[in-house]
Amino acid sequence: MSRIAEILLPLPVPEAFDYAEPEGMDLSPGALVSVPLGSRTLTGVVAALRDGQGGNRPLKPVLERLTGLALPPTTLAFVLWAARYSVDVPGAALSIALRGARAPRPRQERRLQASGAVPARTTPARSRVLAAAQEPISGPDLAIAAQVSAGVIKGLVDDGALNVILIDPDPGFGVPDLALTGAQLNPSQAASAKVLTGLVQTGGFSAVLLDGVTGSGKTEVYLEAAAATLAQDPTAQVLVLLPEIALTQAVLARFEQRFGARPGEWHSAIALPRRRQLWEAVADGSCRIVVGARSALFLPFTNLKLIIVDEEHDGSYKQEEGFIYQARDLAVVRAKLENALVVLASATPSMETLWNAESGRYRWLKLSARHGAAVLPDIDLIDLRSTALEAGRWLSLPLVQAMAETYGRGEQSLLFLNRRGYAPLVLCKACGERMTAPDTESWLVEHRYTGRLICHLTGFSMPKPKTCPHCGASDSLVSIGPGVERVEEEVKERFPEARVEVFSSDTVHSAEAARELVARMTAGEIDILVATQAAAKGHNFPNLTLVGVVDADLGLRGGDLRAAERTFQLLVQASGRAGRHERAGRALLQTYLPEHEVMQALKAQDRDGFMAAEMAERELAKLPPFGRLAAVIASGPDIPALDAYVQALAAAVPNAEGVEVFGPADAPQALVRGRRRKRFLVRADRSVDLQGFLSAWRARAKVPNSVRVVFDVDPYSFL
Ligand SMILES: [Zn+2]
Structure with missing residues (x-):
């Protein structure tokens, strides 16, 4: 009796599709198979097998079992669990799990090796080749090793004296040697x-x-x-x-x-x-x-x-x-x-x-202890209300003085500003128009390296116009506020002799480029590094003794659930870059809010006090981790259709104890790529089955074709 194979496909469909298992294919759960769907052939995974006739659709046979490829049972269970947790279809999680399996196989590399057969004709050149090809070797390497032309090698292949071997390329990892021992640990580490x-x-x-x-x-x-x-x-x-x-x-x-x-x-x-x-x-x-x-x-x-x-x-x-x-x-x-x-x-x-x-x-x-001799840096606040910045400058005098002293001692500074580009806003001083993208309500960020205005939300970009697109005035566009490129410009003016670099996703495009820049900083080839959060994490620069945070208040604006927590974490990480080795480090934070609990906790280096205060506030408001949140974001270009859908969704909220639904409201990012966006926020007690609630809710309102709806469990972005 033939069996029915339930095949999960990496598609946005709610359930597995049934296929017939061909005689002798001997499938098991987790096996990767190719199956027909419409006119396409897709890679899927066997979720389950059952005996019997009649599936959930007319049964087509599984085309092929992909040999050597299978999802282990725990991986399959994990994919299904993750999908349910995220209130999404299994295919969405499965497509991540299958990404590697569906990637093209690497091209095999050609190697040559002496076969042991004696060639028809022997010359000194031919003897050198055979001597150099005792182990598999590539053709070009062999030509260099034996100092012969490619023709000599080809002749030996034709004669059968050299075998051609195809091998998989180096996978880039090796077998760990467990006989090696680790670093000396301090008592706390041990x-x-x-x-x-x-x-x-x-x-x-x-x-x-x-x-x-x-x-x-x-x-x-x-x-x-x-x-x-x-x-x-x-x-x-x-x-x-x-x-x-x-x-x-x-x-x-x-x-x-x-x-x-x-x-x-x-x-x-x-x-x-x-x-x-x-x-x-x-x-x-x-x-x-x-x-x-x-x-x-x-x-x-x-x-x-x-x-x-x-x-x-x-x-x-x-x-x-x-x-x-x-x-x-x-x-x-x-x-x-x-x-x-x-x-x-x-x-x-x-x-x-x-x-x-x-x-x-x-x-x-x-x-507890910092590793080796290093101590935590001193953290000081620079109150920008009493220490005013000069017009068009972003570094206060105390910070500049500290940088000069650091530079004078031959040590390094890191200036931290979590903002890419040159200026976050460009406006027309004649008419007041702010430059925005045509289809998105977000300011365009000026990038001087490329001379373009870029929307960081959608990637839209345009050359910076010579005249105001709104009123036509010429030379009227002014750059407001600093990004890392503008801070770099100021640093170069103030320290013309210093070696200055920028570390952001615009200047460091690849893992290789990041590694190179980090290596140069580590080797002391950079005096002042201006960086976004990319450099605030994990790196270890032995000669870095000063960290300046250009705008410590940045993360506190916009105010979402984790704003204070995230700002605290980021600033601790950033200031923690200083003085990781023998030299003591120092961190200076420029702020307009020196009384803010985040700034006070940083200055006092009181993480536990800060977290306890934050925790008490969350508990009072029954916010995570004391309650659970989910966001529902609906978007679409057709405003009446979008409004009708969110109204239908609002009317369809299931009755449930311990759940509150807020909205619909315009999202803070109300227009992105020509799509209007509406949000709901759900708060639930921890005892509530939030996923069950959301799934039931989702099923109660039909989504129009033009509307896209996203359920975001435990949201981090409140845009
Ligand atoms: Zn204008």
């Missing part, structure tokens, strides 16, 4: 490493917060947990998640140093064939350590025993487009499904994680 090693040996699920100030040496501690995991079980695998591609090179290097081999690397900048190789190596267990961005969480690990989420507080773990998920939270879920240990590391843990640690759900390991 105590934490011992606890983690103990948890690895005990086995099973547990979650740990590894909490230590910047520079306390968290990486060395989790490296020991990784070593214990790999040693405990010869097939165990380790996953390290990082919030930024720019950080991966440094962490890869640490792992390579510790284990004598590079880990697998997974993020959007890795070429597709290389991702295919890694996907397969993770699935067959030959890759044992992966360092990657959030989507690495969806790789097909067969025996994942340790997950590390470094800089766990970082907002970049929240994926905001396509399939919406919070990788830190899903890492804990995956660890549970895998019966694994998960370590969340941070100097400034998120409110959610701290709450879990305080309530005993997570084990809490504190690293």
Whole structure:
């Protein structure tokens, strides 16, 4: 009797499709298959198999089982869990899990090796070639080694004296050497490493917060947990998640140093064939350590025993487009499904994680001392109300003086401003018009390097016009406020001799470029680095002793749930860049709000006090982690259709205890790419099944074709 295969496809459809299993194909859950859908052939995964006749549609046969490719049961379970949690269809999560499997296979490389057969004719050149080709070698390398032309080599191939071998290209990772030992740990590190090693040996699920100030040496501690995991079980695998591609090179290097081999690397900048190789190596267990961005969480690990989420507080773990998920939270879920240990590391843990640690759900390991001789930098506030900035300048005199002293001692400064480009706003001084994109209500940001005005929301860009598009006045457009490029301009005017660089996503386009800039800063080849948040994380610059925060208030404006928390975290990270080695460091924060609790807590270096105050406020308002939030964003170009839909949705809110629905209201970003946007905000008590509520609500209103609706559980962006 033939079976019905339920196939999940990476498509926005609510359920698996039924197909007939051909005789002898012998499918099992998790197997990757190709199936026909309409006129297309798609790659899908077997979710389940059942005996019987009649499926949910006329049955077509599965075309092919893709050999060597399968999702392990826990990976499949994780995909389904993530989809339900995000109130999305399984296909959206599945497409992330299959990204590597659907990537093109790498092209095989040609190697030559002496076959042992004696060539028809022997010459000195031919003998040199055969001597140099005892091991497989590429044609060009062989020509160089034997100092012969390509023709000589081709003749030997034709004679059968050289075999042509096709091999897979180097996958970029190696086998970890477990005989190597780690760095000398200080007592605080050693105590934490011992606890983690103990948890690895005990086995099973547990979650740990590894909490230590910047520079306390968290990486060395989790490296020991990784070593214990790999040693405990010869097939165990380790996953390290990082919030930024720019950080991966440094962490890869640490792992390579510790284990004598590079880990697998997974993020959007890795070429597709290389991702295919890694996907397969993770699935067959030959890759044992992966360092990657959030989507690495969806790789097909067969025996994942340790997950590390470094800089766990970082907002970049929240994926905001396509399939919406919070990788830190899903890492804990995956660890549970895998019966694994998960370590969340941070100097400034998120409110959610701290709450879990305080309530005993997570084990809490504190690293107190800064590693080696380094001490935390002094943090001082510069009150911009009493220390006014000169017109058109963004650096106050006390900051400039500190920079001059630092430069004079041959040490480095980092100026931090979380704003790309030259100026965040361009307006016409004749008519007051602000430059905006034609289809989006957001200011255009001036970029001087490219001479363009760019919308950071949509990527729209145009050359900076010579005359005002509104009133036609010429030379009337003025740049308002600073971005990193403008701060760089001021620094170069003030310090004409200094070597100044900008670190932002506009100047550093690739992981390689980031690695290069970080290496130059580390080597002392830059005196003053002007940087966005890309440089505020994780890097270790031995000669950096001064951090200046140009606009410490920036993150506090706009006021969303996490504004204060995020500002605090970012500024601690930024000021923590200073004085990580022998020299004492100093951080100066320019602010108009010196009394603000964030500024006071930073000055006093009182993280726990700040978090406790913030926690009390959240508890009072029953906001996360004391309650749960979800956002519903509907958008569309057709305003009547959009209004009708949001009204229908408002009328269809299910009755539920402990849930409040606010809205619909215009979103703060009310027009993006020609689409109007409306928002609802849902607040629920922790006891409520929020996903069940949202799914039921979603099903009650039919979405018009022109409207797109997104359910965002635990929103981070309130735009
Ligand atoms: Zn004008």
